[in-house]
Amino acid sequence: MIESIVVGTDGSPAATVAVSWAVDDAGRRRLPVRIVHVVEHWPYGISAFPPPGWQEAMTHAGEQVIAEAAKTAAGRRPDVDATTALIGGTPLEILREQASEATELVIGSRGLGGFTEALLGSAVLRLAGHVPGAVVVVKAEESERRGEVGEVLVGVDGSPAGEPAVGFAFEQARLRGCPLRALRAWQVPPHAFMPDIVDVAGIRQEQQQMIDSWLAPWVERFPEVRVVPEVTCANPASVLTEASAQADLLVVGSRGLGAVGSMVLGSVSRGVLPHARCPVAVVRS
Ligand SMILES: Nc1ncnc2c1ncn2[C@@H]1O[C@H](COP(=O)(O)OP(=O)(O)OP(=O)(O)O)[C@@H](O)[C@H]1O
Ligand SMILES: [Mg+2]
Incomplete structure (x- = not known):
């Protein structure tokens, strides 16, 4: 190639x-x-x-x-x-x-x-x-859009399928000389009668540690890129779409952790493409 x-x-x-x-x-x-x-x-x-x-x-x-x-x-x-x-x-x-x-x-x-x-x-x-x-x-x-916002945004889920997207995002942030916001969204499985027993603060803390460890090898490879990791309890496509208003580029993988292996494009990528407020790079897993 x-x-x-x-x-x-x-x-x-x-x-x-x-x-x-x-x-x-x-x-x-x-x-x-x-x-x-x-x-x-x-x-x-x-x-x-x-x-x-x-x-x-x-x-x-x-x-x-x-x-x-x-x-x-x-x-x-x-x-x-x-x-x-x-x-x-x-x-x-x-x-x-x-x-x-x-x-x-x-x-x-x-x-x-x-x-x-x-x-x-x-x-x-x-x-x-x-x-x-x-x-x-x-x-x-x-x-x-008038001028650049000065931030690249990437959605991370820690899956091997998402790694090429993370690499692409780091490279874009390096070339642009801007920070990289790495967003991890997680959700409690929705249920109509779910009692309020979930320790949200505890999970958030654990997720924060997970995102730091996923990003560690990339931070080492791209020491010049300032990374801002962020963990949010919400639907990934929704938070990425919302955050895209403050980004110059949103980067997602074509597939993530989702179980529906027959789909070429995961639900998050499908969800952000129509609604994102900045250009979207879909990087093949
Ligand atoms: N004939 C073409 N030659 C080169 N690139 C094209 C051509 N048609 C579409 N594209 C590319 O694909 C993008 C999306 O266009 P697409 O044809 O999917 O949308 P549409 O014309 O709105 O809908 P549709 O053709 O599905 O009714 C375009 O902005 C352009 O980048
Ligand atoms: Mg067309």
């Missing part, structure tokens, strides 16, 4: 912000970035042929999308080595293919697709956790 960043754009507002995010990250990591636009084939199986001139018109429109994205990238980070690719096919398949060769895939949370109420485009949950590297999902609203 060649170290590189791939960003997919369909010319939508979210994808355009994703292009900016990708070149910023490429600058931080000193990696090249490849801007990809997929020209979709005639989508209807009902007719043996698309209208005359369809493919030419789509290709011409695609060239404009790529030219705009290249302009965005060069305007933002002229120092970054950014190349473009216009590829015919199915966006999901092509992006998967392109991401399998890259360190990181950056996409918008939405595209130009028709269902305007949707918080996530259909490509997002099919790419996050499905490709080898990290998938960073950026929302259009990110462009309204």
Whole structure:
């Protein structure tokens, strides 16, 4: 695998912000970035042929999308080595293919697709956790943020599946020269008639010791990163979403401790993606 960043754009507002995010990250990591636009084939199986001139018109429109994205990238980070690719096919398949060769895939949370109420485009949950590297999902609203907050946030559960995400988060905090907030959320199993017998303070103390020991090897590897460990008794997706308002990047693993092994993407990652208030990096377990 060649170290590189791939960003997919369909010319939508979210994808355009994703292009900016990708070149910023490429600058931080000193990696090249490849801007990809997929020209979709005639989508209807009902007719043996698309209208005359369809493919030419789509290709011409695609060239404009790529030219705009290249302009965005060069305007933002002229120092970054950014190349473009216009590829015919199915966006999901092509992006998967392109991401399998890259360190990181950056996409918008939405595209130009028709269902305007949707918080996530259909490509997002099919790419996050499905490709080898990290998938960073950026929302259009990110462009309204003025400057950086100065914090990376990572959700930790101590599972081996979450380790690559913790490593990714430490690296991002190091590159940005900012603190890393490591959040561990735990919950008492919910039950309608549960008597109040749980020693919350005791569990909190034990959880605090656990998070310190999970992070210890990473702290040793990244001595320059200031880590702020935090333990909260609440639903992990809820607290991470809330905390994301105060972060520049939220990092989660694609899987955690959950028992449903058949799911590619765990419930916390699924939960935070639509609602997070900053870009989310899903790092494959
Ligand atoms: N044709 C494409 N070429 C390159 N990247 C794309 C293309 N289509 C979508 N993407 C990437 O995927 C992101 C999410 O778009 P997606 O297509 O999933 O959402 P949508 O268009 O809102 O909904 P849907 O297409 O599922 O109806 C985009 O912001 C962009 O980064
Ligand atoms: Mg789409």
